[in-house]
Amino acid sequence: MSTLPLPDPDRAVLARRNDVVKQLKKLAPQAVLIADVEGRRTFEADALAAYRRLPLAVVLPVSTEEVSAILRFCYENHVKVVPRGAGTSLCGGATPLEDAIVLCLSRMNKVLEIDAANRVARVEAGITNIAITQAAASQGFFYAPDPSSQIACTVGGNIATNSGGAHCLKYGVTVNNLLGVRMVMVGGEIIDFGGHHLDSPNYDFLPLIAGSEGQLGVVTEASVRLLAAPEGARPVLIGFDSAKAAASCVAAIIASGIVPVAIEFMDRPAIHVCEHFVPAGYPLDAEAALIVEVEGSEDEIEYLLEKIEDIARDYDPISMRRSQSDEESAAIWKGRKAAFGAIGQISDYMCMDGVIPLSALPQALEAISLICRKYRFDVANIFHAGDGNLHPLILYDANDPGQLERVELCGAEILKLCVELGGCLTGEHGVGIEKRELMYEQFTDEDIDQQVRIKEELDPSWLLNSGKVFPILGRDALKMTIDLTNLGAAPPGPGEDLETTAEAVLVEGEERP
Amino acid sequence: MTAHMRLGFHAPETDEDLSQIVLEAAESGTPLEIMGKGTKRELGHAVRAGAVVSTEAMSGITLYEPTELVMVAKTGTPLSAIEAALAENDQELACEPVDLAPVMGYAAGEGTIGGLVATNISGSRRILKGAVRDHVLGIKAVNGRGEVIKSGGRVMKNVTGYDLARTLAGSWGTLAIMSEVALKVLPVQRESRTLVFFGLTDQAAVEALCIAMGTPYEVSGTLHLHASVAARLSDEGLAEQGAAVTLIRVENFPASARYRTSRLRQALLAYGPELELDPVRSKALWDAVRSLQMFQGGGNPLWRVSTVPSRAARFVGNLARKIDVKAAYDWSGGLIWIETPSLTDAGAVEIRRQLAEFGGHATLIRSDAETRGATDVFQPLEPPHDILAAKLKHAFDPLGLFNPGRLYRDR
Numbered sequence: 001m002s003t004l005p006l007p008d009p010d011r012a013v014l015a016r017r018n019d020v021v022k023q024l025k026k027l028a029p030q031a032v033l034i035a036d037v038e039g040r041r042t043f044e045a046d047a048l049a050a051y052r053r054l055p056l057a058v059v060l061p062v063s064t065e066e067v068s069a070i071l072r073f074c075y076e077n078h079v080k081v082v083p084r085g086a087g088t089s090l091c092g093g094a095t096p097l098e099d100a101i102v103l104c105l106s107r108m109n110k111v112l113e114i115d116a117a118n119r120v121a122r123v124e125a126g127i128t129n130i131a132i133t134q135a136a137a138s139q140g141f142f143y144a145p146d147p148s149s150q151i152a153c154t155v156g157g158n159i160a161t162n163s164g165g166a167h168c169l170k171y172g173v174t175v176n177n178l179l180g181v182r183m184v185m186v187g188g189e190i191i192d193f194g195g196h197h198l199d200s201p202n203y204d205f206l207p208l209i210a211g212s213e214g215q216l217g218v219v220t221e222a223s224v225r226l227l228a229a230p231e232g233a234r235p236v237l238i239g240f241d242s243a244k245a246a247a248s249c250v251a252a253i254i255a256s257g258i259v260p261v262a263i264e265f266m267d268r269p270a271i272h273v274c275e276h277f278v279p280a281g282y283p284l285d286a287e288a289a290l291i292v293e294v295e296g297s298e299d300e301i302e303y304l305l306e307k308i309e310d311i312a313r314d315y316d317p318i319s320m321r322r323s324q325s326d327e328e329s330a331a332i333w334k335g336r337k338a339a340f341g342a343i344g345q346i347s348d349y350m351c352m353d354g355v356i357p358l359s360a361l362p363q364a365l366e367a368i369s370l371i372c373r374k375y376r377f378d379v380a381n382i383f384h385a386g387d388g389n390l391h392p393l394i395l396y397d398a399n400d401p402g403q404l405e406r407v408e409l410c411g412a413e414i415l416k417l418c419v420e421l422g423g424c425l426t427g428e429h430g431v432g433i434e435k436r437e438l439m440y441e442q443f444t445d446e447d448i449d450q451q452v453r454i455k456e457e458l459d460p461s462w463l464l465n466s467g468k469v470f471p472i473l474g475r476d477a478l479k480m481t482i483d484l485t486n487l488g489a490a491p492p493g494p495g496e497d498l499e500t501t502a503e504a505v506l507v508e509g510e511e512r513p
Numbered sequence: 514m515t516a517h518m519r520l521g522f523h524a525p526e527t528d529e530d531l532s533q534i535v536l537e538a539a540e541s542g543t544p545l546e547i548m549g550k551g552t553k554r555e556l557g558h559a560v561r562a563g564a565v566v567s568t569e570a571m572s573g574i575t576l577y578e579p580t581e582l583v584m585v586a587k588t589g590t591p592l593s594a595i596e597a598a599l600a601e602n603d604q605e606l607a608c609e610p611v612d613l614a615p616v617m618g619y620a621a622g623e624g625t626i627g628g629l630v631a632t633n634i635s636g637s638r639r640i641l642k643g644a645v646r647d648h649v650l651g652i653k654a655v656n657g658r659g660e661v662i663k664s665g666g667r668v669m670k671n672v673t674g675y676d677l678a679r680t681l682a683g684s685w686g687t688l689a690i691m692s693e694v695a696l697k698v699l700p701v702q703r704e705s706r707t708l709v710f711f712g713l714t715d716q717a718a719v720e721a722l723c724i725a726m727g728t729p730y731e732v733s734g735t736l737h738l739h740a741s742v743a744a745r746l747s748d749e750g751l752a753e754q755g756a757a758v759t760l761i762r763v764e765n766f767p768a769s770a771r772y773r774t775s776r777l778r779q780a781l782l783a784y785g786p787e788l789e790l791d792p793v794r795s796k797a798l799w800d801a802v803r804s805l806q807m808f809q810g811g812g813n814p815l816w817r818v819s820t821v822p823s824r825a826a827r828f829v830g831n832l833a834r835k836i837d838v839k840a841a842y843d844w845s846g847g848l849i850w851i852e853t854p855s856l857t858d859a860g861a862v863e864i865r866r867q868l869a870e871f872g873g874h875a876t877l878i879r880s881d882a883e884t885r886g887a888t889d890v891f892q893p894l895e896p897p898h899d900i901l902a903a904k905l906k907h908a909f910d911p912l913g914l915f916n917p918g919r920l921y922r923d924r
Contacts, residue, residue: 117723117823118847140727162672173670175679176647191897196821198847199633199644200683201874201892202920203902207646207679211672228729251580257603257700259582300769355668358581387669388581427670435673442673446660450909451675457904469674 003405004092004433006053007467009099013056013079020079021057024101027073028066032107034058043084043102048092048434050404055082055096060107064182064190064220070103071218072188080463081186083214085126085154090351091432093161093213097467105156108220111135119226120179120196125156125219129163132224141226144171147428148337156219161430162211166336169386170261170295171227173428175210180223183209183216186459196223208454213430214465216458230295233261235332236305238290238312239283239319243267246288247361249315250385253292253308254358260308264291264336265385267365270343270393273380277342280331283319290385291332339382340393347378347395350407353429354418358388367417368392375410389427390418408434416441431469439471518543520563524570528653528661528692534566535690535914536659544917547686549589549625552614553632556878557685557890557919568627571692574598576667583650583667585695588627595626599698607699608645609636612804616815616879621804630694633683634817636803637734637762640726640844646682648697654681654689657910667695680905687916688909702733702764706774707795708781709751709788710759713737715826715842718759721784722845723822725761728780730773734762734799735845738807742839742852745807748798750788759784762799767792805850807841813852814859814880820873822846828871835863855881861888868892891920 013020021035034040035057045052056079061067074081080100087094087104096102105126113122116139121132129150132143146165147153153163159181164173171177180194193205200206209216240246243265250263266274266282266289275282283289290312294304305322312320323329335342343349356364365381372379372394383391392414396407415425415435419442425435439448452470455462518541525531538545546562548554550569568589576585579602586595592612599605611634614623630652635644651665664677678695681688713721718737725732736759743751743758751758761781763773770792778786790798801807808815820828825846832838832851838860839852853860859880868875874892877885894902903924906913917924 115823116727118821119723119726140729162676164670168670172643172647175676176643189897191901195872197819197873198639198844199635199819201819201876202894202898203688203905204633204646204680204683205901205905207676207682208905211676228727230729254582254700255580257703259700296769297772299772300766303766303768355666355670357578357583357668359578384670389668389670422666423668424666424671424673426673427668428672430672431674439674442666443663447662447664448674450656450660450662450664450677453908454675454677454905457908458901 003408004051004437005473006051006095006097006433007472009097013099017056020077020101023073024057024059024070027069028059028061030062031066032060043087043104044096046084046087046089046092046094048090048095048432050398051092051095051433053096053098055098055100055102058102058104060104062107064184067103067184067218067220068188068190071184071186074101074463075187075461078461078463080466081218082465083156083160083218085157086128086152088149088153088157089161089430089432090353091426091429091434093430093432093468095433103218105154105220112221114139114226115196116141118196120223121226122221122223123155124221125159126154129153129155129158136226137229140229142229143224144168144177144227145174148340155222155224159210159219159222160212160214161428164384164389164428166262166264166384169263169384170259175207177225178206178210178222179225181206181209181219182221184218184220186217186464194223211430213432213469215455215469216464218464231297232301233293233295234301234305234323234329235291235293236308236320236322237282237332238292238317239286240288240315241286241318243288243365244362245315246290247358247385249290249312251358252311252314254386256307256311258304258307260292260386261295262291262293263384263386265381265383266336266339267381269378269380270339270382273342273346274335274339277345278331278335278338280335281321282335286318291336336382343380343393343395348398349393349395350411352390352392352394352411352414353426354390354415354423355427356388356390356418356421356423358385360421361385361388364390364417364421368414371413371417372410375406377407377410387427388423412438433468436469437471437473518564522565522567524567526570528655531566531571531655531690531692532659532661535655535657538564538914539657539659539912542912545914547690547916549628550591550623552617552619552624553628555617556613558885558922559882559918560916561918566690568625568690568692575693579604582669582698583695584698585667585693586626587693588625588630588691590626591622592624592626592629593622596622600701603701604698605701606648606696607638607642608648609638609803610634610645611636613878615804615809626694627691630682630691631684631686637736637799637843640735640847641731641733642699646679649678649682649694650697651695652678652681652691653693654691656689657912657914662689665695669697685916685920687906687920690915704767704770704792705762705764705795705799706770706792707734707790707798708761708774708777708786709790710784711754711787712756713759713784715829717784718757719822719826719842719846721759721781722761722842724781725777726845728777730763730777731765732761732777733764734760735843736760736802737842737846739840742807742841746798747801747806748794751798760798762795808850808852811852812881813855814884815878816851816853816860816864816875817878818849818851818864818868818873818875820847820849820868820871824871825849828867828873832863832867836860857884858888859884865892
């Protein structure tokens with residue numbers, strides 16, 4: 001059973017379902033309207049699959065005007081709206097409610113304009129992240145934020161959670177690459193924020209909109225910055241015999257004045273799972289590995305990688321392999337980007353997204369390992385080391401009803417640790433429902449009230465994506481009450497078990513990509 | 514009731530003192546003028562305030578971790594102190610903030626880090642590295658209810674709750690009084706080299722700058738100065754040409770900087786690159802640009818216009834047919850500093866009429882008090898945006914205590 005409650009549905013709205021469906025059909029004739037149970041079931045959860053609710057209806061509009069008509073109707077009739085892109089949220093950002101319609105933007109997926117002279121792309125919000133780069137590549141440009149889910153996730157969803165990605169160490173996250181949005185407010189009003197220029201007159205609403213998890217309005221179009229693609233890029237793969245050595249190496253690289261385009265960290269279990277999924281030559285005997293990528297011309301890449309390797313040598317690397325070809329680089333990144341999928345092949349997992357100050361990394365990894373052992377779960381760590389954004393993947397069995405609650409408590413403890421170390425609950429996935437009740441760990445009542453006041457100015461009836469982001473249970477609700485002496489049989493030593501499983505499952509040749 | 518609030522100047526030293534002052538102001542209905550050292554006090558409308566609150570006594574760097582690229586400082590810390598601490602570790606504020614103090618008649622570096630964040634006025638490198646607001650990681654502030662609030666934090670990535678920190682950037686002290694800011698900092702750019710072009714028309718110059726930005730060479734400065742503006746540079750070689758000057762800067766490790774300028778020279782052969790400034794001369798030049806050397810000293814009105822680069826030259830061209838303007842294009846044309854003659858409205862009507870056609874917005878940076886009082890200093894908002902701005906203001910400062918009239922005379 002899931003442990004996080006969703007708001008109780010409004011029975012009066014449920015009773016009006018047929019009428020709501022009929023009206024939506026009339027209002028948005030071009031939109032796809034899904035009202036049957038089977039169809040709605042497809043949208044009953046996002047990537048946080050443990051939480052499911054059958055929405056009133058699902059509507060997939062094709063234009064901003066349709067979104068506006070739908071929102072105005074919902075506003076006038078007090079129907080809640082859950083905006084959705086591709087539903088890849090790992091934290092329940094798009095979990096439906098029974099008394100809400102799901103407003104899915106995935107059919108609004110066009111590139112509206114590639115403005116090469118001003119280096120801006122104007123796109124509809126339902127376009128996938130990678131499609132922008134694909135559309136701009138022929139003119140030598142790319143769109144920088146690159147979340148691991150970029151082949152599926154939408155720009156609208158990226159804006160809702162202010163997504164980052166492996167390369168944001170150099171290029172920044174979504175808000176740093178967003179120039180303008182067209183947004184439909186809860187009453188149906190269509191407003192343009194920003195544009196193709198680089199700063200806003202008066203208050204800058206873009207940072208408020210980016211990361212507001214669909215609670216302030218529905219973004220239907222975005223203008224994003226395009227950057228000139230680098231001449232080349234190449235990673236070096238460095239293995240260490242301890243996480244501490246790897247973390248110290250990251251700090252030393254940054255202290256040297258080099259900001260690589262990406263620094264990714266993988267621990268032993270993650271290295272093994274990924275290597276078996278996509279053989280890329282990851283160092284199987286290492287406790288930790290770094291993928292450090294730099295960009296530029298051939299000479300520049302050589303120069304920077306040599307400097308980085310020189311620095312790494314001070315931390316006794318057990319292996320150091322510079323990619324020799326584009327194919328090898330692609331394989332290294334494919335392994336990293338497929339990591340979540342690879343781990344998903346051998347186990348259900350809960351993906352955390354806490355951030356810590358880089359100096360606390362060794363301490364954090366040790367504590368995470370202890371916490372997971374306490375809750376009797378294996379854990380694999382894969383994350384963006386340059387910016388301290390951790391992604392511990394806690395492996396559990398979703399079919400065992402007791403384990404979901406336990407894994408949520410385990411995750412909550414890890415996130416509390418991140419806050420205690422000076423970091424935060426979420427770096428790029430968002431709060432959603434998953435971390436909603438943990439907000440008090442990071443914020444005071446005053447901090448949260450200030451955010452809520454903005455929500456209430458822009459959506460006074462809480463129709464947009466309600467039940468997310470803000471705690472609904474009160475300050476002391478999520479006390480850890482689980483009896484830790486009764487957690488079931490302990491697994492064998494941490495790590496080894498997982499590697500054996502990975503080899504057993506994957507060597508048999510099941511589901512290679 | 515006003516007896517509860519001491520009028521005049523307040524410089525609280527702690528969040529608690531600051532909160533107490535705001536509570537007293539709320540109780541007594543006393544509007545507050547918010548400032549750091551006041552170096553931008555003559556920018557924007559005069560504030561109708563009963564008391565002044567300065568952050569200058571809340572000063573000092575509270576955390577600096579060079580290997581994490583993060584610095585946390587009290588908002589009253591002088592910009593010069595921030596930059597000196599960063600320089601000791603070969604780091605800097607990557608947005609290369611414009612130091613407005615000299616054009617406003619103050620000493621360089623005198624402004625505070627809080628004033629910089631509150632006004633979000635980024636410099637030439639913004640085009641590559643992002644604006645001031647892009648480097649804001651977190652804030653602590655006191656809202657109009659006297660509550661101490663925080664948002665963001667000291668880590669690079671953070672989407673925990675709404676991003677109030679970056680929202681406060683550029684809000685000119687009208688939403689909350691920031692007491693502490695956490696900033697992302699970056700290693701210094703090792704070597705600066707600049708390609709120089711002489712005598713290009715505005716249109717050709719903006720074209721060349723946009724082509725440069727479309728290359729992979731990470732151009733970090735793109736500037737075009739009218740001949741009359743270039744003549745005021747302290748770099749004599751440029752000032753004495755008697756021609757418009759167009760500048761393209763690359764910053765990188767020495768070998769890279771040399772390689773990249775040579776590639777750019779090739780890509781822009783058609784525009785006739787005439788000079789390549791060595792690192793010392795290049796750095797001195799851009800330091801001068803950063804403090805708007807070309808607009809210092811005089812008292813003529815100075816505007817800051819944000820527009821779409823490809824339309825910038827036509828906008829200035831049309832404007833020049835109506836009034837005598839001297840322009841400096843930065844951000845490959847996306848930002849234009851415009852000096853106008855001392856007309857009664859400083860050229861506001863004509864500038865905004867043209868902008869209505871070309872898109873963009875204009876802020877009057879410098880003018881005499883009388884003109885300022887009679888002109889919209891900040892771009893007037895369309896009704897829907899005006900309503901939203903009022904809502905955001907209400908969410909932070911429901912009694913309208915902070916900087917009333919500063920941005921818009923009726924609010």
